[in-house]
Amino acid sequence: xxxxxxxxxxxxxxxxxxxxxxxxxxxxxxxxxxxxxxxxxxxxxxxxxxxxxxxxxxxxxxxxxxxxxxxxxxxxxxxxxxxxxxxxxxxxxxxxxxxxxxxxxxxxxxxxxxxxxxxxxxxxxxxxxxxxxxxxxxxxxxxxxxxxxxxxxxxxxxxxxxxxxxxxxxxxxxxxxxxxxxxxxxxxxxxxxxxxxxxxxxxxxxxxxxxxxxxxxxxxxxxxxxx
Numbered sequence: 414x415x416x417x418x419x420x421x422x423x424x425x426x427x428x429x430x431x432x433x434x435x436x437x438x439x440x441x442x443x444x445x446x447x448x449x450x451x452x453x454x455x456x457x458x459x460x461x462x463x464x465x466x467x468x469x470x471x472x473x474x475x476x477x478x479x480x481x482x483x484x485x486x487x488x489x490x491x492x493x494x495x496x497x498x499x500x501x502x503x504x505x506x507x508x509x510x511x512x513x514x515x516x517x518x519x520x521x522x523x524x525x526x527x528x529x530x531x532x533x534x535x536x537x538x539x540x541x542x543x544x545x546x547x548x549x550x551x552x553x554x555x556x557x558x559x560x561x562x563x564x565x566x567x568x569x570x571x572x573x574x575x576x577x578x579x580x581x582x583x584x585x586x587x588x589x590x591x592x593x594x595x596x597x598x599x600x601x602x603x604x605x606x607x608x609x610x611x612x613x614x615x616x617x618x619x620x621x622x623x624x625x626x627x628x629x630x631x632x633x634x635x636x637x638x639x640x
Contacts, residue, residue: 445594463508
């Protein structure tokens with residue numbers, strides 16, 4: 414009965430829910446986007462989750478990182494998320510890596526059905542895109558700054574580096590523009606939707622999405638294949 418309302422969705426159904434519950438997802442970056450995505454995936458019944466991040470919880474994180482509280486200040490993000498997520502869904506299998514992903518760590522991703530990049534770091538996105546393309550692992554990328562969110566799913570011969578070179582006017586940083594917490598919630602929901610599509614065997618988005626949470630506008634940008 415726990416997932417009954419989700420099973421009622423015709424594009425998920427019982428078979429799709431079984432696939433989600435058998436699914437293995439790795440989230441790289443466990444800040445605002447990563448933490449919120451982790452919570453939504455676990456509430457959807459994801460079977461196995463890996464979290465990779467070496468950061469500590471700071472007071473400024475509490476404005477938008479929803480599973481952390483004042484009592485968690487100074488603690489490791491992955492350790493607190495592990496505790497909170499297991500309280501949400503005790504059947505969850507979870508592995509945490511207290512580290513920042515490096516090139517030599519990429520082989521850790523080989524056993525996952527989907528990789529979710531929430532690092533907000535294009536150099537990491539390019540690294541993950543190259544590796545996941547080679548290994549045929551679906552990669553979902555998300556980034557939020559100010560009121561804007563970006564979403565891109567890696568597929569076929571589309572190169573992240575080419576896409577963001579062509580659309581560099583869309584790239585923003587929260588260090589300069591700040592960040593609206595509701596923009597994080599909106600984009601994390603969009604990211605998790607794409608992950609659930611992939612896990613349940615549905616078609617995923619093949620466009621670059623640019624979302625403005627303040628005006629509720631969504632721009633879909635068609636992509637060209639790598640030459």
